[in-house]
Amino acid sequence: MSQQVNAKSVTRNVGWSVLSKTSTFGLKFVTVPILARLLSPEEFGAVAVALALVQFLAMIGGAGLASALILEPREDEETIHSVFWANLALSFLMAAGLFFWAEPLAGWLGAADAAPLLRLMSLLVPLQLAGDVAYALVARRMQFSKDALWSMMSESLAAIAAVALAIAGFGVVALVIQLFVAGVVRLAGLFFVSRYLPRLRFRLGEVTRLARFSLGLMGSEIANFVTFQSPMVVISRFLGLAEAGAYSAANRFSSIPNQVVLSAVMGVLFPAFSAMMHDRERRSQALMLSTQVTTLLLAPMMFGLWALAEPAMFLLFGPQWAAAWPVLGLLALSKGILTPCSTFIPYLKGAGHGGALFRWAVGRAVVTTAAVAYGAYEGTLVAAMTALCIVNALVLVGYSRLVFSADGTPFLSGFLRAVRPMLMAALMALAVRYALDHVLAPRLPATLQLAAGIALGGILYGVLVLLTERPLLRKLIELARRPKASPALP
Template identity: 85%
Template sequence: MSQQVNATSVTRNVGWSVLSKTSTFGLKFVTVPILARLLTPEEFGAVAVALAVVQFLAMIGGAGLASALILEPKEDEETIHSVFWANLALACLMAAGLYIWAEPLADWFGAADAAYLLHLMCLLIPLQLAGDVAYALVARRMQFSKDALWSMISESVAAIAAVIMALAGFGIWALVTQLFVSGVIRLAGLFFVSRYLPRLRFRPRAVARLARYSLGLMGSEIANFITFQSPMVVISRFLGLADAGAYSAANRFSSIPNQVVLSAVMGVLFPAFSAMMHDRERRSQALMLSTQVTTLLLAPMMFGLWALAEPSMLLLFGPQWAAAWPVLGLLALSKGLLTPCSTFIPYLKGSGHGGALFWWAVGRAVVTTGAVAYGAYNGSLVEAMVALCIVNALVLVGYSWVVFRADGTPFLVGFYPSIRPMLTAALMAIVVRYTLDNYLALHVHTVLQVGFGIVLGGVIYAALVLLTERPLLRKLLELVRRPKPQTAASLP
């Protein structure tokens, strides 16, 4: 890597990444409800199921080669070009297979009407994988500040295009257009930032060497993907496209805070932890600091959304979605329970604990899929979401044990500080929810309920954080004030 990796550089790059995601937060906050008002639950469900299949195959097609490239000691041109062409070849094979088997796949997922979407959206696989090498180079060089602008442009233009098409009456094609516009602009931005141009060079030995690492990593990635996407597939198969659409809309909205914070943090932390692989003390400090900070930022958003789910669903999504507010609330709660785990995947990947990551990811995928399937098969969408919350509460404890054991940190010494901001956010949300239900729900307009809840929650959370997290706040203030290093040293 061309830049020294330390707490200051990690904090700075996380800041740039979070800024790029935050800049699109307001736009997504508006566009997701607008699209939900203009489109039907069935349309949301069809695109969500098709996208889940596409993303799964894209992950297999990439085979983790780009992630292995990040860990290389130096940038070797032949290796980089070899990975690009290997990725592109696998992507084209996956796209062709999806096009041929689109109808039986759609029927198996309980979404036979979505087969035509799979025929078109298979093109997203090479579109996504063509940028993997360029992103790996950006991550190696810790150039997230340069990548931030293109990320903002791609998300913003795609969201605006989707809303315009939905308003013009194009229906489901608005969502499809959003995916393709975002993918094309994102790909162009990655090539521009990384200054990478593919050349006709291919060295099979280089790909085979990286594959030994990447195949093990790919197994954990697939298991994690199944964990996150299996609820959509299960709901579509057992409960139908309408419930899948309700889940998709609520999940997209409740995932906005994760997209703002987690996608930025995880992209930076993987190469950072990789650079600290052989420095346990510095790695442990980075793990604890990053875990506390992400929990401090994410937990109030997720638990606050749980507290305001009912008025928010009615206000933002409209009457046709109002009955789905428990789904939004339970999804926010399930995500809130996992906020302390936000840094665990990049930590295990970057610190050389791929085996622990793989077996934990497989177990988590099996339990999550089984619990949601049990809830959906024996009840309704709400019961499936309750099952997801129970599983995630257990995952929080188990995942923390796995990571702190791998780090050599006593469980309670690491666990309590990492969940303390989450407990503070939960207390804040309970107070807000109680106040709304008992004093405002019957007498105050929905808009005022949401506004009052946000203000009340912000005041309560800020006061509690000042009481419980003063050491963390002082540490963050020191990092912000610390001058930027003037020299850069390559890391082995």
């Protein structure tokens, strides 16, 4: 690792990452409802199904090689260039396969009309993989502050382009152009920040060595991807593109808090935990602190969205989507249940437990896919989302036991400390939902329901946190007050 990892460096990089994600939060908060009003559920569903396949191929193409570069003890130019060309070559092969096999693949996914989109979006595979090596260099150097501006720029320009094209009547093309604009700007930013310039050097032995090392990481990444994307494919096949579009719109909106907090935190924690691989005490303390903090921040957003899903769906997405509010609420609930797990995957990767992570990730992917398929086949989209919530509750317990066992932390005490902020958020959400159903909804329009619910939830959660998390708050205040000491985590 190129720089010393301590509380100050990790906190600073997490701060920059969260800032870059938060800056796009406002745009996505506005643009997703705007696009939902301008486009049909079928158009949302077609792009979502095609994108799921593109992202899956991009993940396979990376083969975990970029993650392996982050764990390398030093930056070797031959190895870095070899990984770049291996990724790029494989990405073009997969893009060609996706282009020529678009029709049968779209039919298998239950979205035959998405074949033209698959052909167009096949170019996203090399576009995404071309930046993997540059991102690995940024991550291992902990240069997230330098990357933040480009991340904000790519998402902002893409969102603006999508809305402008949708208003101009370009329909589903607006969503596709959004992906390409974000990809191109993001790629340019990664190369600029990392100062990486590909050269014609290739050593097969280095690629083979890293590939053997990264098989476990690759397998777990693919399994996690299947977990997150399989509901879209299942819903498309069993319930049709309209229901897939409703799921996609609700999932996009409910995922915004995750994108703001989790994607920023996880990107920093993986190289940080890697640097602490041989220091169990620091690693254990960092695990608990990061888990508590991310749960403290993220859980109230997700459970609060569950409580206010009905007026939020009607107000933000419009009447044509209003009936899908239970889907939005259940998706937010399913994500809220998993908030304590937000640091578990980077911990297992960084601490060298790739084999255990792979086995659990595969099991989770199988159970999640089966549960959603059963709910969709036997009932409706709501039944499928209910099954997802039940599975995620079991996943929370299973992953917690795995991680605390690997860390040497007693399960019960570690689990209770990790989930306590989530339980407070759940109590807050139940109170807000009761107030909404019995007091606010009969008397106020949707706008005031939403505003009153947010205010009430914020006050209740603040009181509950002050009553239950004073030690954690004192620790955070202490860290904030000694910026010059650069103490080791926590």
